[in-house]
Amino acid sequence: MINFGVVGTNWITERFIAAGRQHGDFNVTAVYSRSEEKGQAFSKKHQLPLSFTDIWEMARHEEIDAVYIATPNALHAKQAILFMENRKHVLCEKPFASNSTEVSSMIKKAEEEGVVLMEAMKSTCMPNFLAVREHLHKIGPVRSYFSSSCRYAAFYDDLKKGSLPNLFNPALSGGALMDLGVYTIAPLVALFGRPTSIQAIGTVLESGVDGHGHMQLEYEEVKASVMFSCITNSYLPTEIIGEKGTIVVHHISSPKGTEIHWPDGTKEDISNPQEYDPMYYEIAEFIQLIQTNKQQSSINTWENSIITMEILDQARQQMNVNIN
Known part of the structure; x- marks a missing residue:
C-alpha cells in the first residue's frame, strides 16, 4: 500500500x-x-x-x-x-x-x-496509446504526424473581462501550449524522440501568454504539424501517416479509440480495452x-520529459512568450 x-x-x-x-x-x-x-x-x-x-x-x-x-x-x-x-x-x-x-x-x-x-x-500510459506503439510498424515508414488540441476555455471570458486566471498568467507559466499543446507534443516525442528542428507561430494575448498556435517539427523522415488553443475549438483527430496506412487516434489528450485506415478504404480497429478511469x-x-x-518510467521517461520541455521552451521563445 x-x-x-x-x-x-x-x-x-x-x-x-x-x-x-x-x-x-x-x-x-x-x-x-x-x-x-x-x-x-x-x-x-x-x-x-x-x-x-x-x-x-x-x-x-x-x-x-x-x-x-x-x-x-x-x-x-x-x-x-x-x-x-x-x-x-x-x-x-x-x-x-x-x-x-x-x-x-x-x-x-x-x-x-x-x-x-x-x-x-496520462495519455501516453493509456491502453489506446500503447496500442499505437504496438501497431506503428504496420503502416510502414511514417511520413507525417498531425495532432490538434484546441478547447475554448471558460477562463478566457474572465480574461476578457479584466481578471487574470491562472491559465493565462505568465507568472504561473500559463498559456495554450503549456496547458493543451503539450498533449500533442508528448506523444510525438514518445514515438519519434527529439526533432531536428521546430518552427512555431502563435497568438499572444494581452496578458503575455499564447492563446493559440501552430508548430512544425521535423525529423529525418517524419514531418509533424500540431495546433493548440485555449481560445478556439477543434474537433480533429490525430493522424500518424505512413506509406502503407494511417493510424487515427481519437482525442489525443485521453485516447478513446484508434484504428488503422488502409489504402483500399478498409479500417482495422486496434483499440485496447480501457477498464479504468483515464488517470x-x-x-x-x-x-x-x-x-x-x-x-523512472520506461513509458514517461525522464528523457522524454526533458525533450518535450525543450520543445515547449523553444516554441514559446519563437512566439515571444516568456519561459520564466
Whole structure:
C-alpha cells in the first residue's frame, strides 16, 4: 500500500483521487492547501485524515510515501524538489515544470535522493496509446504526424473581462501550449524522440501568454504539424501517416479509440480495452515503479520529459512568450 498526499484542491486532484481508488495499492491520506478552510473541506469531502497548510510540514510527515502535485506550473519544480529532499516519491502533473532547466534540476534531485519521479502525462500510459506503439510498424515508414488540441476555455471570458486566471498568467507559466499543446507534443516525442528542428507561430494575448498556435517539427523522415488553443475549438483527430496506412487516434489528450485506415478504404480497429478511469494508468505505472525500486518510467521517461520541455521552451521563445 502506497500512502499518497495530494498538493492542490482543484478538479484534477479530485479526479486523481477517484482514479487512484480503483487501484488496490493506492491510499490517499493527506492534502495540502494554502487555505485552511479549503483544505479542511477537501479532506472532509474525500475522507482524508490529514490536512496541511504548511507544505514543509507535509513534506516531513512520516505517514506519506508519495505525493501528487497539481498546482500551477510555476510551482511544480520547487514543490517537487522539496518533497524529494524529504525522500517522498513524486508524481507531478504536466507540464513537468516551467522550463527545461527546472526539469533537469528535478531529475538531478531524484537521482540524488533515490526516489521515483514521473511526469503525470496520462495519455501516453493509456491502453489506446500503447496500442499505437504496438501497431506503428504496420503502416510502414511514417511520413507525417498531425495532432490538434484546441478547447475554448471558460477562463478566457474572465480574461476578457479584466481578471487574470491562472491559465493565462505568465507568472504561473500559463498559456495554450503549456496547458493543451503539450498533449500533442508528448506523444510525438514518445514515438519519434527529439526533432531536428521546430518552427512555431502563435497568438499572444494581452496578458503575455499564447492563446493559440501552430508548430512544425521535423525529423529525418517524419514531418509533424500540431495546433493548440485555449481560445478556439477543434474537433480533429490525430493522424500518424505512413506509406502503407494511417493510424487515427481519437482525442489525443485521453485516447478513446484508434484504428488503422488502409489504402483500399478498409479500417482495422486496434483499440485496447480501457477498464479504468483515464488517470488510473499513470497511477498504476507510478505505483509499480515504487514497488519495484525503479526510479523512472520506461513509458514517461525522464528523457522524454526533458525533450518535450525543450520543445515547449523553444516554441514559446519563437512566439515571444516568456519561459520564466
